[in-house]
Amino acid sequence: MLTTVLASLLAEIARRILRLVLLLAAVAVASFVLMVNSPVDPISVYVGADIAAIGPQQRALIAERWGFDDPPLERFGAWLGNLLQGDLGYSLTFNQPVGEVIAQRFLTSLALMAVAWLLSGVIGFGLGLLAGVHRGRTLDRVVTWWAYTLASAPTFWVGLLLLYVFSVWLGWTPLCCAVPVGVVADEVDLLDRIHHLLLPAVTLSIVGVAPVVLHTRQAVVEAMESDFVAFARAQGESTSGLVLHRVLRNAAAPALLLQFSSWGELFGGSVLAEQVFSYPGLGAATTQAALAQDVPLLLGIALFTTVFVFVGNQLGDLVHAWVDPRVRRPRLTAGRGVRARALAEEAA
Incomplete structure (x- = not known):
């Protein structure tokens, strides 16, 4: 049995690695063809x-x-x-090896995307849970309307609006950049970095909240209408008990899968947010490379983001299977089927 499971695991890993290699090859060819045929000199x-x-x-x-x-x-x-x-080649735009440019810029973007990712996941799941539990009430209508509004709002528009309100009008946040203008990055303390990071991260998280809210709300509504919740309610279990013991885990599984699968949209949103706030991350480097027709850097970024999104999707599958055991049952059933056939052949 252990040998069969190990062989199945190795086959699954090999299949995913092969899928990644084929995906990288397709992205490299498509990106190169588009760049070579660009009208930019x-x-x-x-x-x-x-x-x-x-x-x-x-x-x-x-x-x-x-x-x-x-x-x-x-x-x-x-x-x-x-x-x-x-x-990976040499960047014409930054006069550096492409690997160094990606490493430096991604570290800057990583803090921005990580904060936005955590905020959108926590806030979106909490609001979706509240909306689903209070389905049809005023709270549900307000949260759903807000989520649909944000889902149709472009990232750059939200960023410009927040920039005008909090930076220009109120003066609470900086206008641009990851560090104060005119100050060497090594001399900037953590509080200044957080101060410059806050508004771009909030912009990304506000846009990313909408899909998490809507998917979580739908999962909560389906769970609240299920037979096992109706049976528990008939036994006198309170609404809070139902949510904590029977609904929360069912709603968390699709929310986590969606959150990990949104790494591609997160990076795409960071490109626009970094342009609005002049934030020197990988998104801004992508725009500069595209305008400068920096083929080596664009190809390197394309391959890197492909791996980045692929890893996010695989992590989403693993976390989803860990949170929701029902996802693992078909594989376990298949494993038992293989074992049963092997025993039958031995008996024959």
Whole structure:
């Protein structure tokens, strides 16, 4: 039995790794094709305002240095060969290796996304739980209306609104950046960093709350209408007891799955939020690389975000299966079926 389960586990891991490899290959090819066919002239972007001052020979030297005139297949093959050796290339925008740019910028974005992710999950689950328990009442209508409104609100619009209210009008939060302007990052203390982080994180969390609220509310409503809750209620169990012992876990499973699966939307929202607040994270680096036609950096970010989202989805599956044992039952049943067939063959 142990050998069968171990073999099944190894096969599942191999299947997921193969899926990730195929996904990375598809993302790399699609991203490269889109970038190569972009109408933006990379030499003009690289030189900047002095493009009119350089002659054909200088343009040729720049194109030769960065391989702009090489055939697309040759450029992609060279990039792929370096990638297999662990080299993501060199960024034209930041004049650094792509790996270093991604590592530095992602650490800045990680704090922003982590705070926003936690806030949206906790607040969204709490509001969804309250709305589901009080279905049809004023609280449910207000929370649902608020969630639908936020679900249709663009991230940059919410960010600009919060920026105007709390930074321009009230003056409670900074206007931009991850650290005070003119101060070296190493000299900034934790409180200043949190002060600059607060408004962008709140912007991301407000937008991310809506789907968690709506999915949690639906899960709570279904649980409250189930037979086992009706039976417990008939036995005299209170509403608070029903929520704590019978509804909470059923509602937590889909909420956690949704929360881990939202890493892609979280990164997409951070791109817009970082632009609004001039926050120097990976999202802002993505925008700069796209405007500058920085192919190595864009490809590196595309692959990195693919792995980032894939890991989030896999963690969501694992947490969902841990919280809701019913998800594991088909696999256990399949395992018993394999074992039963093996015993039957041995008996024959």
